[in-house]
């Protein structure tokens with residue numbers, strides 16, 4: 001399976017300049033590709049990928065207003081074409097239903113002001129030198145902090161500059177992890193608001209305090225930014241501060257989620273999580289909560305690690321009332337206010353902890369869904 005390994009990179013001022021040019025050229029080529037495809041589409045013409053690439057790279061270089069494309073590595077420009085092609089294709093496939101999962105929007109033009117600037121290189125555009133530096137075509141040898149070893153030869157690298165002005169190299173590698181020895185335990189996970197998550201075996205994962213602390217810091221930085229005059233130097237500085245606060249939150253969240261998810265994957269053969277449609281949630285009432293973003297990272301890591309170590313990961317559709325359903329007898333016991341932490345089932349008399357009961361229901365639904373993996377919804381109604 002393919003995994004990303006990301007490292008901090010420290011380019012010299014000269015290399016930063018060359019990277020900036022490469023980012024710029026990749027962006028222009030990407031946008032030119034989108035434009036060419038849009039125009040062709042509007043005119044009802046079919047264009048091939050090679051046509052597009054010839055127009056926006058080979059032919060474009062001959063025009064005076066695009067001559068500077070020749071200053072950067074051509075592999076970067078070719079990859080930008082491919083990125084544009086994939087963005088276009090994902091959008092089409094999503095519209096036609098060929099692509100499953102979240103709806104993919106129309107490709108967006110890239111801007112100089114985007115928070116993330118990046119170039120992608122395949123094997124012929126980069127190499128890792130004997131001195132442990134990362135050679136990037138036309139940019140030179142970049143200093144990398146190898147925080148962990150690459151498990152194998154990377155097939156591509158993306159060099160990124162984020163909004164906080166930090167540089168990263170993100171490698172794609174094929175991993176050859178041995179699956180973990182099989183075990184019997186299976187677990188359902190209920191993601192909560194008061195606690196981060198509750199497992200069907202009764203284990204509680206508390207929300208780390210830094211979520212709140214980091215949220216406060218972030219809010220402060222944002223307030224300070226909103227008070228600065230547009231276009232001023234102070235505003236630019238405040239924006240970097242906001243970006244840095246964001247980056248700190250993201251890093252801390254990821255570290256923590258790595259630890260939690262590793263423990264769960266080690267201890268369980270199958271993991272079932274409710275599908276919260278996190279992207280949908282984030283846009284509505286929980287928009288400002290650092291919490292929901294934490295769920296996204298956490299479930300993604302669970303899924304990734306399950307695949308790596310031969311475990312089962314299933315997302316359970318949350319269309320059944322997991323906190324109303326008795327996990328013992330299956331009676332639906334009506335809506336309960338959030339303040340009700342424990343309740344007794346009217347039918348079988350078992351006393352439930354609200355969250356553990358929900359997690360047990362998720363476990364049951366996940367098992368059913370897995371047995372029924374060939375498709376179709378699973379009926380849980382009683």
Ligand SMILES: [Zn+2]
Pocket residue numbers: 326327328329330331345346347348349350
């Ligand atoms: Zn019951």
